[in-house]
Amino acid sequence: MFHDQQREQLRAMYFAAWDKARRGAPLEPLERQLAELIERHPEYHALLARPEVSLEREFTPEGGQSNPFLHLGLHMALIEQVGTDRPPGIRALWQQLCARHGDDHTAEHAMMEVLAETLWQAQREQRAPDETTYLTALRGLAGDSRDRQDG
Numbered sequence: 001m002f003h004d005q006q007r008e009q010l011r012a013m014y015f016a017a018w019d020k021a022r023r024g025a026p027l028e029p030l031e032r033q034l035a036e037l038i039e040r041h042p043e044y045h046a047l048l049a050r051p052e053v054s055l056e057r058e059f060t061p062e063g064g065q066s067n068p069f070l071h072l073g074l075h076m077a078l079i080e081q082v083g084t085d086r087p088p089g090i091r092a093l094w095q096q097l098c099a100r101h102g103d104d105h106t107a108e109h110a111m112m113e114v115l116a117e118t119l120w121q122a123q124r125e126q127r128a129p130d131e132t133t134y135l136t137a138l139r140g141l142a143g144d145s146r147d148r149q150d151g
Helices: 002-023 029-039 042-048 068-084 090-101 104-124 131-142
Strands: none
Touching (some): 002 068, 029 068, 090 104, 090 131
16 A cells, blocks of 8 residues: 555656646656656657656566656656766766767666666565666676676
8 A cells, every 4th residue: 555655646746747847837756857857758649748657567577668758767766876876987988978979868778788687686685776787787898898897
């Protein structure tokens, strides 16, 4: 029950930010960040415009569906990591990947795959995410050979 309420509250933030942005209403800083991120994902616009349909909807891999809220949440997590450079060095890796991919959005998507895997692994093993392994995998994406083991 608590989990569902928490999920609904989080989703409501996305719906509200998108609604306010579409109406041209003033946005709080977090809402602005969410709205800008949603703007970059036109495939989610219709879904986020209809909270009555999407609020409680399940998005399952078994049904061949990606979860737009998870996707946007991973973007937000990555944006926060880059903004605070936590774990240390992630901002420089993000910059390298942006240069390599030609834009930040494509770089973020590549990084998000690593982030999702890192979080999944930590959850599966019931431990904190391993920052060293995470950064090593990101360095591999960036073509940075530090910390990679040859052999």
